[in-house]
Amino acid sequence: MYLKDLTFYSLAEAKAKLSQVVDEVENKDIVITKNGVPKVILLDYDKFVKLMEFVDEVRDISLFEVENVEEYKRIKDFFKDFDY
Numbered sequence: 001m002y003l004k005d006l007t008f009y010s011l012a013e014a015k016a017k018l019s020q021v022v023d024e025v026e027n028k029d030i031v032i033t034k035n036g037v038p039k040v041i042l043l044d045y046d047k048f049v050k051l052m053e054f055v056d057e058v059r060d061i062s063l064f065e066v067e068n069v070e071e072y073k074r075i076k077d078f079f080k081d082f083d084y
Contacts, residue, residue: 008030014032
């Protein structure tokens with residue numbers, strides 16, 4: 001992902017143009033900023049599903065190959081934030 005490939009909206013602008021933002025997210029990921037700081041990324045639902053499926057695969061492969069118990073726990077803890 002490159003910054004040039006993202007569209008940025010302030011929170012106020014995104015609220016005012018929500019329908020337009022939803023239409024745009026089909027073609028480009030969108031960053032919503034609050035007080036000039038990036039806070040939220042909006043991405044197309046199908047892209048989100050594919051991303052989460054990929055994360056699941058990486059987690060399964062990572063855990064399958066680990067022999068060290070502590071490393072297994074560390075990897076499992078890392079991926080818990082991705083559970084949905």
